[in-house]
Amino acid sequence: MKEFEFIAIARDLFKSRKKEVVYGAGDDDCAVIKLNDRYLVLSSDMLHEQSDFPKIMTPFEIGWMSVAVNFSDLAGSGVKPEYFIFDICLREGIEDSFEEILKGVKALCDRYDAEVVGGDVDFGDELFIVGFALGFSDRVVVQSGAKAGDRVYITGLTGKSQLALEYYLKGYDREEIPFVSSLVMPEPKVKEGLMLTHTANSMTDISDSLAVSLHNIASRSNVCIEIEAMDLSELLEFVDYDKALELFLYGGGDFELVFTSDSEPEVGIEIGRVREGKGVHILDDIKRTVEFRGYSHF
Amino acid sequence: MKEFEFIAIARDLFKSRKKEVVYGAGDDDCAVIKLNDRYLVLSSDMLHEQSDFPKIMTPFEIGWMSVAVNFSDLAGSGVKPEYFIFDICLREGIEDSFEEILKGVKALCDRYDAEVVGGDVDFGDELFIVGFALGFSDRVVVQSGAKAGDRVYITGLTGKSQLALEYYLKGYDREEIPFVSSLVMPEPKVKEGLMLTHTANSMTDISDSLAVSLHNIASRSNVCIEIEAMDLSELLEFVDYDKALELFLYGGGDFELVFTSDSEPEVGIEIGRVREGKGVHILDDIKRTVEFRGYSHF
The missing domain is CATH 3.30.1330.10 (PurM-like, N-terminal domain)
Structure with missing residues (x-):
């Protein structure tokens, strides 16, 4: 089980x-x-x-x-x-x-x-x-509040913690591990979460992976989420595009938030939109389905 | 440590x-x-x-x-x-x-x-x-509320769980262990605790031992507690007086409450009184000091 x-x-x-x-x-x-x-x-x-x-x-x-x-x-x-x-x-x-x-x-x-x-x-x-x-x-933002027409945002790039973990597992010394603080001393996004209490329609933190969090929002809100844009350059300094995308979508251990909103939020990087329908998709060169998977432990 | x-x-x-x-x-x-x-x-x-x-x-x-x-x-x-x-x-x-x-x-x-x-x-x-x-x-009863003049009560005899544990550790089968339910499926005294919210001046549950709980009440309330009377007959069916007293005072794992009150409580067995002074004493044949010790784990 x-x-x-x-x-x-x-x-x-x-x-x-x-x-x-x-x-x-x-x-x-x-x-x-x-x-x-x-x-x-x-x-x-x-x-x-x-x-x-x-x-x-x-x-x-x-x-x-x-x-x-x-x-x-x-x-x-x-x-x-x-x-x-x-x-x-x-x-x-x-x-x-x-x-x-x-x-x-x-x-x-x-x-x-x-x-x-x-x-x-x-x-x-x-x-x-x-x-x-x-x-x-006075208000609690849950996963089930996303609405068609919302835009999708993250508070920061995901995948860093997973990349750090992979360097750690390969035996690198602490000072050689990129984004090591994401792995050992992550900053929970308390301030960002509080800025969004009244502007986010749905929100969750990202622990297992961005993919799992987006699937949770999509299925609980009964909507479809499409990822349109993402700047993976911080990851691309260390890995190729396919690996960077894998880390971004399926890497675990990041303490970012993902949320949807129909107004202009004070914080967040826009990565996509909410539509009617089901599932989570990514609109890069080919339209792919985002799988429901992630990493929760090392 | x-x-x-x-x-x-x-x-x-x-x-x-x-x-x-x-x-x-x-x-x-x-x-x-x-x-x-x-x-x-x-x-x-x-x-x-x-x-x-x-x-x-x-x-x-x-x-x-x-x-x-x-x-x-x-x-x-x-x-x-x-x-x-x-x-x-x-x-x-x-x-x-x-x-x-x-x-x-x-x-x-x-x-x-x-x-x-x-x-x-x-x-x-x-x-x-x-x-x-x-x-x-609307009220929380704490350990520090005992007053000189209070009477001391317990909700039930302590020492049963410890006796059961000792039988278990000697290898007895479950059905041969006296008071086995005290050890494996204790009843927390929720009902009794609620009856006492407004009549107890001080109260605590007994987990490590009656002695530890009484010492906590005495030291935090800055009073002396004297144990005057106790009916150990349930324990005396299995052990001699000295052992029964040891179990009663220092046995762990009982889920009884001990409390002090200056009015007539709806529940509880009176075992002693609160005086000005310090420490915990027992007034049986010889006046002895109750030690600060108990058992918290098996």
């Missing part, structure tokens, strides 16, 4: 019952609960050494990353992270790095004036960090 | 800054955030196979337990759990049990009309489940 099959089981079992639950298990990037006058928005992600922390990451970067994945989910909903809770399982040999990991957590929380309010410390054979982030908003 | 030393590092680093944060990292059982007219109360706990799931537990019970530890934290604050999020790391060989684990999660959530609103599925070498529960309340 694959991850999405497990998620499908969970979604079936945990169908929302309470009327306050606007988006529940498996519905969108975050859980959304209606309070009196606003929404409570919740996100959680589990990271562990084996899949999520390349050995070149410092303890500070590990802590930072554990916050970044959660803040990125909230950013993709146009919501500011306010509070963070994290549970950590330490293993032998890493205990001395505890404070550095925490400093990484704190640095990214401080950057967006979010506060760590709790957590749990445990001990085992592998480093695990599980984060919970929450925020409040 | 021990767990509390790590927690001390975290508490120092994550001192509360926002005025809405009534209790933050390391302050009490739960994080407490002031909303307009009520409190948002948050709890999180990490469980994993190696330390928290004896092999006799079924997948259903593992799911149940992952909810129970979090609901118990909220119950100990007098708060009803409303929403639950959980992240699970599956290992090879346990994937077929996924749905049963989820059914255990759902069973305990349904029991208290709480709803699962999100989570994450991951894969690794060991089963990890990390839960995050939240609720709302």
Whole structure:
């Protein structure tokens, strides 16, 4: 079974019952609960050494990353992270790095004036960090809001993190890896997400790949997305066009946002349009279908 | 370093800054955030196979337990759990049990009309489940509210789970283990906690041991606690008095609540009183000091 099959089981079992639950298990990037006058928005992600922390990451970067994945989910909903809770399982040999990991957590929380309010410390054979982030908003942007006529935007070029990962896996030293900070200390697009709370019709962060995020928007909004233009020059400095396109569409680990809007957004690079229909296509030399695939772990 | 030393590092680093944060990292059982007219109360706990799931537990019970530890934290604050999020790391060989684990999660959530609103599925070498529960309340009972003159109560006899664990570790079959349900499928005292929201001056759940919980109340409230009476007969069917007292005071894994009150509570077994002073004492044949120790994992 694959991850999405497990998620499908969970979604079936945990169908929302309470009327306050606007988006529940498996519905969108975050859980959304209606309070009196606003929404409570919740996100959680589990990271562990084996899949999520390349050995070149410092303890500070590990802590930072554990916050970044959660803040990125909230950013993709146009919501500011306010509070963070994290549970950590330490293993032998890493205990001395505890404070550095925490400093990484704190640095990214401080950057967006979010506060760590709790957590749990445990001990085992592998480093695990599980984060919970929450925020409040008067509007939540979800994947299902795209409309025919919208333009499609990204906050930055995707594929950099995947390229960095491939250099890492080939054994390059940290200082030789292009875009290494995309891999080890990504910046969640919190500011950009907040600028878009009221101008984006649909939005999500890009974690598995741009292709997966676009497919999610297209299928949940019941529309077709066409990619028309993209400037891959930053990637083309290192790889040929076909590889650059592969990285751009299917590379994982970027912390960019993708969104659609029918007005002029304050931020974002236009890459395409939303039409009536289904699926995700790319209009380069030949019109191709964008596959539903990506990379979520190294 | 021990767990509390790590927690001390975290508490120092994550001192509360926002005025809405009534209790933050390391302050009490739960994080407490002031909303307009009520409190948002948050709890999180990490469980994993190696330390928290004896092999006799079924997948259903593992799911149940992952909810129970979090609901118990909220119950100990007098708060009803409303929403639950959980992240699970599956290992090879346990994937077929996924749905049963989820059914255990759902069973305990349904029991208290709480709803699962999100989570994450991951894969690794060991089963990890990390839960995050939240609720709302107009009052939150904390450890620091005990007053000289209060009486001390527990919701049920402690030591049963530890006794069951010792039988398990000696190799007894499941059906031969006394109080086995205390070990594998404990009932968090949600109903009792809610009855006490407005009558308890201080309260906490008992996870490491009654001794640890009493010491936390005593030191945070700046009072002395004296244990005067306890009916250990359920334990005395299996062990002698000294062992029963050891289990009662220092056994871990019970999901009871301990609280203090200056009025007549609707629920609870009176075991002692709060005086001015410091520390925790037991007034049996000889007046002894209760040590600060317990068992948190098997």
